[in-house]
Amino acid sequence: MPSACDPDLSGVDPLKLTEIRRRVAVVRSYLRIAEPDEGDRAEHASKLDLSINQFLALVRAWSLQEKASALSGSGASKGAPRPKGRRNLPVASKTAAQEVIAAADANASLIEIVDRVAERCGKLGVATPSRSTIWNMLMEARRASPGTDNHATVISRCHVKLPVQKARHLVYPDLTLAVSEANGEIIFASLGDHDLDADKLTEALKDGLLTGPFKIDSEIAASLQLPEMVDFQAMKATAARTATARILGRGIGSLDLIYHRSRSREPHELLRSKKDAPLSSEDAFHIIVEQIDAHNAARNMKKAIIPGRD
Template sequence: MTDATPADGGFAASAANDDMDMTGVNPLRLNEVRRRVSVVRDYIALRAPTDQDRIDHAAALGLSVNQFLALVRAWREHGKAVAISGAGAAKGVPRPKSARNLPSASKAAAAAVIAKLGPDVSLVETVRHVKQRCGTLRVATPSRSTIWNMVMADRRTRGANGREGIVVSRCQVRLPVETDDGVAFPTLAMAVDLKTGAILAAAMGDDAATASTIVDGLECRVAGGAVLVDADLAGPIRRRSEVEFTSMKPSAARTHTARTLGRGFGSLELIFQPSRAIAPADMLRSIKDAPLSPEDARRLIGEQIGVHNAARGAASAVLSWAT
C-alpha cells in the first residue's frame, strides 16, 4: 500500500467505517457513503473548524459548504449512515408505471384475482381472469406487465404456495459486483422451502462447497414432499447425500423458485432469466454509484436472507461464501 494522497483531497474512507451499520443505504452507494462518513467525522473531530476547513471538507465531497453542513447536522442528529446517504442510484430516472399508478378499484380487483389463483397459474391465465373481473366491475384493466409485477410482488410478500417440498436452484442476484473479470452479477445457489418460502441454505462458490452447504440445509430441514434439484448441482449433491431428489433442467428449477419467492428476498432482486437481464455495469447510473466488493455483496445477501426468513418465522439459513 502506498502513501499517495487520495483523489478526494486527503479524506480517505477509514477502516473504522467497515463495520458501520449500512441499513437502508443504497448498495451502489456504499463506497460513497463510507467516504461521506469519513469526511464528516474528520470535520467534527476538529476542535475549532474555520471557514477554510468547511470549504476544504465540502470540496472533498464535491458539495457546497451549505450542503456539507447539512450532512454534518444529519450525522450529529442521527449518527447513522443512511442519514447522510443522499439520493439513490436512480435519481432523475423516471419511475416505471406500476400498480401504484392504477385506480384503486383496478388495483383491488387485480390483487383479489391474483391472491385467489395462487402461484401455479400461468401469466396468460392470470391476465385472462383479471380482464374478466375488471370487465365485470367496469374498471380499467392493468397492463400485462403490471399484472406480472403484481403477481411477483404477491409471491414475494406471501412467500408460500402451499405445496410440500424443496427446490434447489441457481439464480443471479441483481447486484453489480467487482470481480477479477469485471463487473458481474453474483450467482447464488439456494434451497427454498416451497410451502413457507423460507431459504434453507444458500451458497456462492465452487460446486463442491456449494453442494456441501445445500446438503447441510436439506438434511436438517427435509420434512416431506418432493425435493427438486437443478441438474447442474445434482451430481455434486448426490455424491454428498442420500437425500432422494428429482433432477430437472436449471430453467425449470428457477421457475419453481420464482413461483415461491417472486422477484427475490428482502430488499434484493433475483435474476431468473440471465439472457434478458441488463448488463451489470448498466446499473451504475450515477457518477457516485460503484459496484460492490465481493465482501460487501456477501454481507448484504446474508443480511437480506436473514430478513426474509425472520419475516416468515423461519430459522437462519445455512450459508457458505466459499470462493
C-alpha cells in the same frame, strides 16, 4: 462483514456505499477538529466536491442521527408511502386479493398474481396490498388447498442483480438456494464457486438440515454426493429456476434476482451515475444475507443456513 467502526449503512442504496463511506469519513474527520474555522470547512467540503453550505448540511444530518441513510446521496427512500400490510389493509382490498388468488391456476407465479391483484384493486379504486402481504395470503391459501401436503424443497441457482467487482471484471453474484414450495422459506443459501457450493449443500443434506422431497437442478444434483435416503427429482436447470421464480417472484427483499442470465443487462449498465460504484464481494455478501434474513423474518421463519455468515 462490516467492522466495528463501519457506519450504520442500513437503508443505503448498495451502489452508493463507496460514496457514502467517503462522505462519512470526511464528516467524521471534520468533527474531530475541536474548533473548526472557515478554512477547515472549505477544505473538507472540497474533498467531497460540495459547497460549504452543502457540506454543513451533511454534518448536521450526520450529527443528528449518525446514520448513513440520513445523508444526501445515500439513495435511501425518504417519506415513501407505507405499503398496505394486512393490519392496515381495507376489507375491499383484502377481498379483492383473496378472489384473485382463489381464481388463479395452481401453477400461477407470484409475479402473475401480484399483477392481477394490482389490476383488480386499480379497477375497484382501492389500495393494493404489498407484495409480501399478497405472498402470505397466497401461501395460506395453498396450504389450505387439498393435495398441498407434499410440497418439495426446490434447489436451484440464480444471480443477484448487484454489480460486484471481481479482479478486473464486473459480475453478478451466483446464488445457490434451497426454497420451500410450501411457505417460501429460504432454507439454505450459498454464494461462492459451484464446487464449494456443492460441498456445503451435500454437508447440509447429510446432516439432515434440509428435509425432502427435493426438486434439484440436474447440474447441481450431478455434483452432489446425495445420501441414498434422499428423495429427489432432478430437473433441467431452466425448470428449477422457473420453479424458484414461481416461489420467490422477482427477488428477495429489496434485491432483484436474475433467473435467466442471457436475458439480463450487463452489470456495468447498472452504474448510471458517477457516484455509483460496484460492490466488493464482502459488501455483496452482507447485503444478500441481510435481505434473505428479512425475507424469512417477514414470513415468521427462522434464519437460513448460510455458510460464511457470522
